[in-house]
Amino acid sequence: MAVGNGKEIVIAVRDLVVGFGDHIVLDHVDLDVYRGEILGFVGGSGAGKSVLMRTIIGLLPRRAGKIAVLGVDSAAASDAEWTAVERRWGVLFQQGALFSSLSVRENLQFPIREYLELSEELLNELAVAKLEMVGLDASVLDKFPAELSGGMTKRVALARALALDPEIVFLDEPTSGLDPIGAGDFDELIATLQRTLGLTVFMVTHDLDSLHTVCDRIAVLADHKVIAAGTMETMLASEHPWLKAYFRGKRSRAGQAAEAARP
Amino acid sequence: MTDTLLEVSADGGRLKLTGTGAWTAKNARRLEASIAAEAQRGGAINAVNIDMAKIERLDTFGAWLLERLVRSFSARGCATKVEGLNENYRALVDEVHGVKLEKPAAYRPNRIASGLAAIGKSASAATEVFAAFVNMLGAIGIALGRVAAHPRRFRFTSMVHQLDNVGWRGVPIMLLITFLVGCIIAQQGIFHFSKFGADIYVVDMVGILVLRELGVLIVCIMVAGRSGSAYTAELGSMKMREEIDALQTMGFDPIEVLILPRVLALVIGVPILTFMGSLAALYGGGLVCWLYGGIDPDIFLQRLHEAISIDHFEVGIIKAPFMALVIGVVASMEGLNVKGSAESLGLQTTASVVESIFLVIVLDGLFAIFFASIGM
Numbered sequence: 001m002a003v004g005n006g007k008e009i010v011i012a013v014r015d016l017v018v019g020f021g022d023h024i025v026l027d028h029v030d031l032d033v034y035r036g037e038i039l040g041f042v043g044g045s046g047a048g049k050s051v052l053m054r055t056i057i058g059l060l061p062r063r064a065g066k067i068a069v070l071g072v073d074s075a076a077a078s079d080a081e082w083t084a085v086e087r088r089w090g091v092l093f094q095q096g097a098l099f100s101s102l103s104v105r106e107n108l109q110f111p112i113r114e115y116l117e118l119s120e121e122l123l124n125e126l127a128v129a130k131l132e133m134v135g136l137d138a139s140v141l142d143k144f145p146a147e148l149s150g151g152m153t154k155r156v157a158l159a160r161a162l163a164l165d166p167e168i169v170f171l172d173e174p175t176s177g178l179d180p181i182g183a184g185d186f187d188e189l190i191a192t193l194q195r196t197l198g199l200t201v202f203m204v205t206h207d208l209d210s211l212h213t214v215c216d217r218i219a220v221l222a223d224h225k226v227i228a229a230g231t232m233e234t235m236l237a238s239e240h241p242w243l244k245a246y247f248r249g250k251r252s253r254a255g256q257a258a259e260a261a262r263p
Numbered sequence: 264m265t266d267t268l269l270e271v272s273a274d275g276g277r278l279k280l281t282g283t284g285a286w287t288a289k290n291a292r293r294l295e296a297s298i299a300a301e302a303q304r305g306g307a308i309n310a311v312n313i314d315m316a317k318i319e320r321l322d323t324f325g326a327w328l329l330e331r332l333v334r335s336f337s338a339r340g341c342a343t344k345v346e347g348l349n350e351n352y353r354a355l356v357d358e359v360h361g362v363k364l365e366k367p368a369a370y371r372p373n374r375i376a377s378g379l380a381a382i383g384k385s386a387s388a389a390t391e392v393f394a395a396f397v398n399m400l401g402a403i404g405i406a407l408g409r410v411a412a413h414p415r416r417f418r419f420t421s422m423v424h425q426l427d428n429v430g431w432r433g434v435p436i437m438l439l440i441t442f443l444v445g446c447i448i449a450q451q452g453i454f455h456f457s458k459f460g461a462d463i464y465v466v467d468m469v470g471i472l473v474l475r476e477l478g479v480l481i482v483c484i485m486v487a488g489r490s491g492s493a494y495t496a497e498l499g500s501m502k503m504r505e506e507i508d509a510l511q512t513m514g515f516d517p518i519e520v521l522i523l524p525r526v527l528a529l530v531i532g533v534p535i536l537t538f539m540g541s542l543a544a545l546y547g548g549g550l551v552c553w554l555y556g557g558i559d560p561d562i563f564l565q566r567l568h569e570a571i572s573i574d575h576f577e578v579g580i581i582k583a584p585f586m587a588l589v590i591g592v593v594a595s596m597e598g599l600n601v602k603g604s605a606e607s608l609g610l611q612t613t614a615s616v617v618e619s620i621f622l623v624i625v626l627d628g629l630f631a632i633f634f635a636s637i638g639m
Contacts, residue, residue, distance in 0.1 A: 101606030116288055122295050122328075125364060129327050132362045146603020165288050165322040196354040197323070 007034040010168055010200050011056060016065035018048070018055050025051045027224035028065070033168075038194055038201040040211045042246065043221030049204045050094070052221065053170055056202075057091055058082070070167065087115060089168040090161030094176065096153040098145040104131075104156050105141040111163045130159040133196075135189055151182045155189075162193065171203040175210055183207060187214045208247075220246075269297045276309040278341075280332070283317045286325025294328050302335035311336045316347030326352070326359045392596075392618065399596040400588075403526055406519040422524035429490045430532030434539065436489070441481055441540035445473060445547030453556040462556055466563055467570035469548035474575040478541030480627060483586040486533055487619040491594040494525055495615035498598025499608045507599070517599075526591035533587035534580055541579060574639050582630050586623045593619040 011033035018026040025048040033039050043049045054060045056067055058074060067074045072085050098107050108127040112118065118126075128138045134155040145153060154174060161169055174190065175183035187207075191214045194201055205211065211218055212232060219229040222242045228235065235247050268290060270281040280301060286294060313332065318325075329345070336343045348356060410417045452465035498521060501507050507517045545567070552558040558566075597615035601608050 100604035112288075117292055119295060122291070125331070125362075126324065126327060128364055129323060129359050129362045133323070133358060138364065144604060162323075165324065196358055198351070 007037075009033065010035045010070055011202065012066075012068040013052070013056065014066040014068075016052070016055065016067065017063040018051055018060060019063055024224060026055070026221075029221075029224075029226050031219055031226050031229065033200060033202055034217075035167075035200050036194075036198060037216040038190070038203060038214050040215035040218045041202065041204045041221065042206065042211065042218060044242075045206075047221050048224065049221055050172055053172060053202065053204050057089070057170060058086075087164055088166055089170060090164065090166040091170045092154070092157050092161045092172060092174055094172045096145070096157035098148075098153060098157055098160065100145050103142050103144055104148070107145070107156065107160050108163055111160070115164060130162060131156070133162070133193065134159045135185070150177050151186070154178065154186065158189070158193075162197070165197065166199070168200045168202065171201060171205075173204055173206060175205065175207045180209070184209065184213075190214055267297075268294045269301065271301065273308075276307055278304070278308050278311045279314065280311065281314045281317060282329070283319075285320040286318055286328065287320050287322045288324045291324040291328065294325065298328050298332045298335075302332060308336075308339070308341050310342045311344070313343070313345045314347050315345055315349070315352075318349065318352070321349075321352045321355065323355065323359065326355045327362075329356065330359045330362070395596050395600070396592060399522075399592050399599075402518045403523060403592065403595075406516060406523045409516075410519060410523065416519070418520060418524045421520075422528050425525050425528035426532055428493070429486065429528050430535060433486070433489060433532075433536060437482055437485055437536050437540050438543040440485060441478060442543040442547040444477060444481055445469065445544030446551045448472060448477070448544075449548035449551035450555055453552065457556075463558065463562075463566060465552060465556065466548075466558070466566040469552075470545065470567050470571040471575055473541055473544040473548065474571060474579045476579070476627070478544055479537045479579045479582050479586065480623070481544075482533060482537045482540045483583070483590065483623045484620055486529065486536065486587070487590045487594075487623065488616055490529065491590045491619050492612050492616050494591070494594035495598040495601075495612045496608065498522070498595060499601030499611055502599060502601045503603060503608065518595075522591075522595040526588065526595065529587040529591040530584045533590075534583040537580060537583040541576075578630075578634050578639055582627065585630075586626055589622045589626060590619040593622060 009032050011031070013029060013031040016026055016029040017024065029052065031052070041049055041052070051060060055062055056069065069085050070088060072081055074082060074085075077085070098104075099110065102110065105124070105127050108130055109123045112123060112126065127141060131137060131140065136152065136155055136159070140148070140152065140156070145156070148156060154177075158169075158171075158174070161171075171190070175186050178186060187210050190201060190203070193199060194214075203210070203215065215232070217229065217231055218235055220227050220235070220243060222240075227240060228238055228243060232247075235243055238244070238247075268282065268284050268286065270283060272279045272281075278301075284290065313329070315321075315329070321329075333343050333345065345356070449465060449469050452468050453462055456462050456465050456468075498507075501521070507521070510517050510520060549560060549563045549567075552563050553560055594615045597611040597618070601611045
């Protein structure tokens with residue numbers, strides 16, 4: 001398996017080009033995600049963050065370039081090999097994407113039931129265990145997605161993404177639509193689960209607080225490329241105009257601190 | 264992989280279990296079986312040691328099964344201890360340790376009682392459907408009244424758009440189907456009437472049947488399946504995505520904006536389709552009479568002229584707008600009944616088609632009685 005900076009690379013994106021018609025969204029993008037880190041992926045609205053995520057997980061076709069997940073090249077792999085890789089990741093979609101005609105219990109058990117032959121009793125116990133891990137309890141088991149609040153939907157969707165104990169979790173704007181307290185709790189939850197389960201987290205986000213509190217590393221997408229990847233300190237030190245505007249702008253902590261320090 | 268996951272050594276009242284291999288999702292099935300076997304082990308056991316030092320990997324599945332093992336021995340009053348657990352897995356094992364299982368269902372419902380309850384529920388659902396139908400009819404009536412008072416509020420463009428969907432785009436398939444039905448009726452008529460030399464009466468049969476009943480019925484059944492279902496699905500998905508709530512908060516009446524143009528488009532479109540469909544069916548009938556029955560088109564037309572009167576045509580065409588109204592009302596009502604899930608959208612769409620076809624046929628029966636009693 002590929003190794004960079006002494007750490008194992010679980011997702012390697014090389015020279016990736018993705019476009020729709022005449023419009024090129026990603027132009028020769030390179031990105032590494034290391035095992036056991038929480039990578040925050042930021043960029044302006046419409047810059048193509050979700051496009052990159054959806055291309056990595058195979059929902060969008062690419063024009064050129066290479067994507068290797070867990071050491072398996074998506075273009076070279078057979079269907080069976082790729083399905084085996086798909087089992088090792090979980091995806092939290094922006095709107096949750098819970099199956100609306102299945103109850104919470106059935107949603108959580110769906111991937112487990114499909115891949116493993118477990119007893120009904122164990123399936124039920126695991127559903128409760130997964131729910132408790134994301135901070136809910138057995139009382140929501142028989143509710144339907146339409147009956148859940150936004151925060152609960154995100155939590156149940158996260159529990160479903162974790163159903164098969166994946167190694168990598170993709171989160172598409174996990175805290176969008178949550179109040180600051182709920183978003184903070186959710187960040188905390190992601191960090192806890194990452195530690196407990198040893199996950200690698202790829203998080204598309206807009207939330208500066210998430211970037212500060214939980215992300216080990218940040219990658220920035222602008223002008224159709226990944227213009228920077230590194231820790232928060234690297235981002236704050238950068239002189240790139242977009243990075244300056246994003247991380248040191250009015251709404252950022254650094255920006256607010258500077259505002260407060262002004263005499 | 265058939266290596267053991269759990270090694271056992273018993274020493275009097277002490278039981279020593281040693282976990283080995285990968286306690287992961289992949290092995291969960293086998294692990295569950297061996298854990299169940301140990302948990303039911305007979306004999307007096309007062310202390311259990313679980314050695315986890317040799318575990319290669321542990322995930323949520325394995326952690327939960329370990330927790331289950333501990334719980335089952337603790338419930339028997341044994342002193343249970345987990346030893347040698349890798350520090351990396353400590354957090355996970357602690358996490359599942361706190362899981363509180365759901366309480367098992369308190370009672371199992373009686374089969375006869377739940378059967379009776381199901382009958383009762385569907386009976387009350389039927390009355391609810393009737394109430395909802397009357398409700399929607401009333402709401403459309405009120406909206407129509409409001410629009411009649413302020414004609415500029417009427418969404419004419421929307422109605423024309425719907426008329427295009429329901430009427431114009433439906434013409435080819437309606438013509439084809441009514442034409443084929445006309446052909447089949449004529450063929451059957453000729454085949455059976457010729458046995459007693461009454462071939463020519465097939466013209467009477469085709470003419471009366473098509474104009475009074477078949478034209479309008481076939482068209483309405485097709486419209487219910489084609490446009491009624493589309494209305495329900497459209498309104499239902501708007502309901503699911505809160506678009507209807509959005510309209511309401513902006514001060515619009517969804518009935519006036521969405522439903523009235525659709526229902527009016529049906530009320531205008533269905534009689535036109537019925538007229539065209541009846542012509543196509545007569546044409547089909549005439550064609551079969553000529554090619555299969557040897558009745559010349561001239562003779563067919565002359566006989567048709569004698570057999571039918573304007574009454575027959577009126578009976579058919581008067582029914583059309585009423586049936587269209589029923590289809591529109593049912594489709595709108597079921598559309599607004601859609602709840603949050605994709606499944607419910609499917610259920611309401613099915614219900615919309617089934618109910619509107621049923622009501623169209625019931626209405627046809629009522630009209631038959633009415634026209635018979637006024638001698639038309």
